[in-house]
Amino acid sequence: MDIILVRHGATEAGPGICQGQADTALSNQGFAGVQQLAANWTGAAPRFLFSSDLRRAQQSAQIFAAAFAIEPLSDARLREQDFGTWNGQHWNDIVRADASRHHHWQENWVIQEAPDGESFADVIRRTGAWLAALLGSTARDDCVLAIAHAGSIRALLCHALGLPPGRALAMAVDEACTSRIRYTAGQFEVRHINSTRFEAN
Template sequence: MELILVRHGDVEAAPGLCIGCTDVALSATGFTAIQRLAAQWIGRVPRFLFSSDLRRAQQSAQVFAARFATEPLADPRLREVDLGEWDGRHWDEIARTDAARYRHWADNWVIQEAPGGESFADVVRRTGAWLSALLSSTNDDDVVLAIAHAGSIRALLCHALGLPPARAFALRIGHAQASAVVCRNGQFEVSYLNASRFEAM
């Protein structure tokens, strides 16, 4: 199975805003960037098109859905990390008004949940559950496209490649960028990461 992971386009939000599960929409430039990426698709039509159920991912998925004449399958397991009480606030404000909890979280983000939210380890577990279910329902020659977020894509790649979660930010995942892995005999290998166009296998 070839799994292609695309991060949604840029969003309508002020710089420095904490955006986890805050349900913001794509910006005009984000929509255009996704359109440009989708226009460069090469190879076979995906057997499945999955998406996070957050609006910015759904809007991005609809661009690909129009290209492939299919409907995206929304799955909350592909959501961005839930930042709980901090979601939708400015990071500067959080660091100033909730300094102790913010510092503790910043030093232990892999295993420490944001207040009322989840840890990165939680995201690895839920995206890993999605990936396991996907592997059980696909064939070796299937192509699967999933539209998700920087956090959930990093978590999926950590799970698939056996990377320590603490190394997740070594993986650059830009808006409207594509990454691909292939599973052969139960083992994943990287085809490309954070690319502005799709690459032939």
């Protein structure tokens, strides 16, 4: 089974914003970026199209849904990390107003929750639950497309690569870019990461 992970396009949030689970919309640039990516799809249409239930992912998924005449399946387990009270704030403002908690979080971000939010370990757990359910309900030759976020895609790639969560930030996951993993013979293979094109098998 092939799992193709796409990060949503650019949003209306300005640079430096901690988006987290703030429900931001795609910008015009974001729509164009995802449309360009979708236009480069090669091969048969995916059997399933999943999406985070956040608006920026849903809007990105609709572009692929129109291209493939397929209904997106919304799943909150694919959401971005929840940064709690920091969602939607500028990181510079967070550092100024909440310096102590930000410092503690930054030093322990894998296991430390953001205020009223979740840790990256929490994201690992919920995306792992989605992945396990997917493996239990799909066939060997299925292709699955999932529209998600930098945090949830990094978590899924950690599962696939067997990476410790602390190495997640070593992987670039840019907007309107794609990563492909393949599950075969009981293990994952990573075919490509953070590409602006759907690269051939």
